[in-house]
Amino acid sequence: MRLLLIGLTAGFFSALFGVGGGIVIVPLLLLAGRFELRNATATSLGAIAITAAAGVVTYAVHGAVEPVYAALVGIPATGGVLLGTALQQRLPVRTLSYLFAAMLVVIAIRMLVA
Amino acid sequence: MTYVLAALLGVVAGGLAGMFGVGGGILFVPVLVGIGLTQVHAEATSLLAMIPVVLLGVWRQNKYGNVRWRSSLTIGIASIGAAVGGAAVAVSLPESTLKRLFGVLLLFTAAQITWRTSRKPK
Numbered sequence: 001m002r003l004l005l006i007g008l009t010a011g012f013f014s015a016l017f018g019v020g021g022g023i024v025i026v027p028l029l030l031l032a033g034r035f036e037l038r039n040a041t042a043t044s045l046g047a048i049a050i051t052a053a054a055g056v057v058t059y060a061v062h063g064a065v066e067p068v069y070a071a072l073v074g075i076p077a078t079g080g081v082l083l084g085t086a087l088q089q090r091l092p093v094r095t096l097s098y099l100f101a102a103m104l105v106v107i108a109i110r111m112l113v114a
Numbered sequence: 115m116t117y118v119l120a121a122l123l124g125v126v127a128g129g130l131a132g133m134f135g136v137g138g139g140i141l142f143v144p145v146l147v148g149i150g151l152t153q154v155h156a157e158a159t160s161l162l163a164m165i166p167v168v169l170l171g172v173w174r175q176n177k178y179g180n181v182r183w184r185s186s187l188t189i190g191i192a193s194i195g196a197a198v199g200g201a202a203v204a205v206s207l208p209e210s211t212l213k214r215l216f217g218v219l220l221l222f223t224a225a226q227i228t229w230r231t232s233r234k235p236k
Binding site for chain 1: 117120121122123124125126127128129130131132133134135136137138139140142143145146149151154155156157158159160161162163164165166167168169170171172174175176178180181182183185186187188189190191192193194195196197198199200201202203204205214217218220221223224225226227228231
């Protein structure tokens with residue numbers, strides 16, 4: 001039941017803002033699902049694949065998807081994600097938690113002043 | 115913004131995705147707007163860009179034994195309808211108020227994670 005609510009919330013925010021929904025899924029799995037941080041982030045990535053695909057199909061109907069630009073940022077990002085997941089296994093959970101919170105604050109400030 | 119810088123920021127977005135279990139859209143969207151896409155086109159394109167990224171990420175995390183597949187698929191499938199709704203709202207709505215509300219939600223979440231982490235014994 002909690003997972004369904006997390007999915008609904010994440011799906012809506014994801015498509016509305018063009019983000020994966022991880023910034024909703026990870027904190028909710030940590031706080032409501034009592035997940036450990038690495039499990040939460042790993043589980044989030046799998047869910048995002050489905051959420052993003054649903055969003056892309058909907059946006060494509062409106063002709064808003066630009067595949068060339070997606071490749072421009074998406075292909076370099078595949079290299080980044082390999083580095084990120086490898087680095088994540090080596091950092092302590094406490095450090096990761098604070099870094100994640102710091103990232104949320106930066107994003108929030110950006111959104112509030114935008 | 116040049117295409118080279120956009121590609122470099124793409125690498126950074128991928129790094130965030132791997133470290134924090136997010137899609138990277140938080141960075142993709144402003145970068146795509148920076149190279150000339152409209153907000154809606156940037157959001158749509160960001161979602162496409164992140165699909166290979168998260169697939170690669172979840173494959174790696176699966177090797178480390180961190181993925182809870184049941185939860186992952188439940189959240190993903192539950193999100194489909196809401197994602198279709200969210201995209202439909204995005205193409206028809208000025209989103210500045212929602213963006214601000216979302217910013218407040220993020221600050222609240224960050225505070226809660228920090229508080230919980232600081233209370234846990236080392």
